[in-house]
Amino acid sequence: MSIQEKPEHHPALWVPTLYFAEGLPYFVVATIAGLMYKSMGMANDRIALWTGMLGFVWVFKPLWSPFLEAARSKKSIVLLFQFFGGASLGLVALALHLPDYFAVSIALLGLVAIASATHDIAADGLYIASLSSTQQATYAGWQGGFYNVARFFSLGGLVVLAGYFEKRMAVAQAWSLIFGMLGLSMLLLAIYHLWALPAGRNVARHADGKGAMRGVWLTLRDVIIDFFQKPGIWLAIAFIILFRAGEGQITTIGPLFLRAARAEGGLGLATAEVGAVYGTLATVAFIAGSLLGGYFTAWRGLRRSMFFLILAMNLPNLAYFFLSTAMPSSLGVIGAALSLEMFGYGFGFVGLILFIMQEVAVGKYQMAHYALGTGIMQLGYVLFKMVSGAVQGALGYQHFFLWVLVSAIPVLLLSRIVPIGRHERAAEADAQPAAV
Secondary structure (H helix, E strand, O other), rough: OOOOOOOOOOOHHHHHHHHHHHHHHHHHHHHHHHHHHHHOOOOHHHHHHHOOOOOHHHHHHHHHHHHHOOOOOOOHOOOOOOOHHHHHHHHHHOOHHHHHHHHHHHHHHHHHHHHHHHHHHHHHHHHHHOOHHHHHHHHHHHHHHHHHHHHHHHHHHHHHHHHHHHHHOOOOHHHHHHHHHOOOHHHHHHHHHHHOOOEEEEEOOOOHHHHHHHHHHHHHHHHHHHHHHHOHHHHHHHHHHOHHHHHHHHHHHHHHHOOHHHOOOOOOOOOOHHHHHHHHHHHHHOOOOOHHHHHHHHHHHHHHHHHHHHHHHHHHHHHHHHHHHHHHOOOHHHHHHHHHHHHHHHHHHHHHHHHHHHHOEEEEEEHHHHHHHHHHHHHHHHHHHHHHHHHHHHHHHHHHHHHHHHHHHHHHOOOOOOOOOOHHHHHHHHHHOOOO
């Protein structure tokens, strides 16, 4: 029996931990790092610019994904980058005590990002290669579920712990402990996966490594050419990038607003309080929104749902405008507002994923084009994340949150123009019996 049909261990023993290990370093780079730099006194524009630049790694990861096929097994790639990512996180912990800690830690977080993005490719490949089609469908929900457990663990657990440490020791020391724990977590996961993961061997490799590499280059070129020859692709690219205009800004500045002093227009929450409201109930709301968004779209169809999905993702950002004007001190009120925002975020984000899957990735290279589409999706996030700090600094928090709402108007207009559902309609037409 092949590896694809019979993994060495039951999927329940490795799928949850594999996708937890996939999510953990991503949330570290995307969110945890920003909160750490805020606690250490960095300005919002500097935080947004440099942590945003780290996101380019996920933009370009589809370009090196074909070369991983030359590895003898996908398991070896997964383990390599789990160990490498864990070691890099440990080095971040040490770098925070250096005089030029910011530059050194950003460089090390760049290594974490490279390890994480490469691990994503290998982990998804291992999942596909090691499970049958039925098993893939069975455990698909586990992927997203445990990926978001990493969000809960990092934002709801370690950030709260960081706040506890900040009250008892120097900030740099507190965050060194957190990054040390993160590095240790990745190393322990890698050690466990030495035993738990299936081999995921590449059974169809070329005997001639040089010929294999040439074949990869030719295939990659063909994939890219075919992608940009799709009808309406540039309109689709604009739609994908603008879809994340509000999200890229609000998810960057939102947590920093919660931490900023009230004299600066922020809510003045302690680090532990941010972790409590953002990483617990709000994360649950995000997961619930994602599930309901999927059911809503399945019920109405993507074309009829898209406008409402975009509204759902952006209108709840009014919660931040409310917080910036009402300036509540109650954690219950703040948590309720953030939960509403995160619910809408999860509900609406489904639309972008399905648009890439059903409209952009359809064709000869479905998997590769989906990877390119998600790279463009990450580009939209990164571009708006990078400028968000400068925009907030120029406008202040209240006007910035209004600007975020205005940022959703272009994609709302595009949703009325960009072709959606054409492949679905074509399939339905082909399925209709011919007239007699």
